[in-house]
Amino acid sequence: MVAEALLNNGAFKISLSPLFTWASGIKSPVYCDLRALISDPVVRKSIVEAFKNMKADWSQVDYVAGTATAGIPWAAWLAEAIEKPMVYVRGEAKDHGTKKRIEGFLPQGKRVVLIEDHISTGGSSVSAVEALRTEGLATVDEILAINSYQLKKADDMFASASIKTTTITDYPTILSVAKEKGLITEENETLLADFRTDPATWAEKHGL
Numbered sequence: 001m002v003a004e005a006l007l008n009n010g011a012f013k014i015s016l017s018p019l020f021t022w023a024s025g026i027k028s029p030v031y032c033d034l035r036a037l038i039s040d041p042v043v044r045k046s047i048v049e050a051f052k053n054m055k056a057d058w059s060q061v062d063y064v065a066g067t068a069t070a071g072i073p074w075a076a077w078l079a080e081a082i083e084k085p086m087v088y089v090r091g092e093a094k095d096h097g098t099k100k101r102i103e104g105f106l107p108q109g110k111r112v113v114l115i116e117d118h119i120s121t122g123g124s125s126v127s128a129v130e131a132l133r134t135e136g137l138a139t140v141d142e143i144l145a146i147n148s149y150q151l152k153k154a155d156d157m158f159a160s161a162s163i164k165t166t167t168i169t170d171y172p173t174i175l176s177v178a179k180e181k182g183l184i185t186e187e188n189e190t191l192l193a194d195f196r197t198d199p200a201t202w203a204e205k206h207g208l
Contacts, residue, residue, distance in 0.1 A: 002050065003169040003177040005043045006147065011036040012174055014184060014192065019203060024121075027203035029192055030171075034117040034146055038073050047146060048077045050168045051115070054144055058082045062110040063138070065089055065102075067117075067128045074146070075115040087136075089114075089128040101131040108137040116145035119165065122154030126161050142166070147174070151196055171196060 006012040013020070013031045020031040037043050051074065055061070066075025066088040079086035087104030094100060106112075112132055116125050125143055132138040141163060148154070148167045158165055175192055178184045184192065195202045202208075 001169075001177065002043070002047060002146065003174045004181070005037065005040070005046070006032075006034070006169065006174060007178060007181065007183065009036045009040055009043065012147070014178060016188065016191075016208065019208060022120075026199050027208070028199065029195060029202075029208075030149075032118050032120075032147060032149075035070055037146075044077065047074065047168060048081055051078045051144055052081050054166050054168075055113075058084065060111060061113050063087060063106060063112045064115060065106075065112050065128070065132060065140075066115045067091075067124065068103075070117040071115045074117060078115060087112075089131050091124065091127075100135060101128075102135050106132075106136045106138065110136070110138050112136070112138040112140045114140060114143045116143055117147070119143070119145050119148040119154055119167070121151060122157040125154075125165075126157050126163065129161060129163055147171070149196060149199075151199065 011034045014029060016029050019027045019029055022028055061084060064075050064079040064084050064086045066072040068088055068090050072088045075086050075088060087102055087106045090101045114128055119125055129140045132140045143163055143165045145167045147169050149171045175189050179186060179189045
C-alpha cells in the first residue's frame with residue numbers, strides 16, 4: 001500500500017511537538033516530501049503502475065507533463081511506461097533566453113495530463129496547468145498525483161480552473177494507516193484530521 005510506504009520511507013512525517021513550519025508560515029503537524037520515494041525501486045514501480053492504471057485508455061493523451069522539480073521523475077517514468085512524450089513545467093519562467101516555463105518540445109494544441117507528486121493548497125499545480133494552456137495552447141483538464149492533503153482551498157482552486165484531480169492516496173488514508181500501525185492514537189487521528197478544516201488557524205485553535 002502506497003500510504004504505508006510513505007510512512008515507512010519517511011516521506012510523510014507526523015509530529016505534534018514540535019510542529020513543522022511550512023513555507024507559507026503555517027504551523028503543521030504533518031510534512032510531506034515524496035522525494036524520498038524515488039530511492040526505493042519497489043515503491044517506485046508500484047507508484048508508476050498505479051499512475052498507469054488511473055486511466056483505462058491512454059490513447060486520449062498526447063503528452064505527459066511533470067511539475068518541477070518533484071513531479072519530473074514520476075512523469076518521466078510514467079511517460080516511459082505508456083510510451084508517450086514528456087515535458088516538464090518550471091515553477092517560474094526563466095529570466096533569460098526564451099523565458100519559457102515549459103521545457104521539452106510541446107507542439108501546440110496537444111492533450112496533456114499533468115503529474116504532481118503532492119498537492120497541498122493547489123496553487124503551484126494550477127499555475128503549471130495555466131502555463132501549459134497559455135504557453136503550449138494545450139488541453140489540460142486532469143492532474144494525477146501521489147498524495148493530497150485534500151484541503152478545501154485546493155478543491156476550490158481546481159474547480160475554478162476546471163481541473164479534475166486523482167490521487168493514489170490521500171491524507172485521511174495515511175492517518176488511518178498510521179493509526180493501524182500504532183504511530184498515532186485514535187485521539188490524535190481526530191486532532192490531525194481537523195487540520196484540513198483550516199490549516200492557518202489549526203495550531204492556535206488547539207493550543208499548539
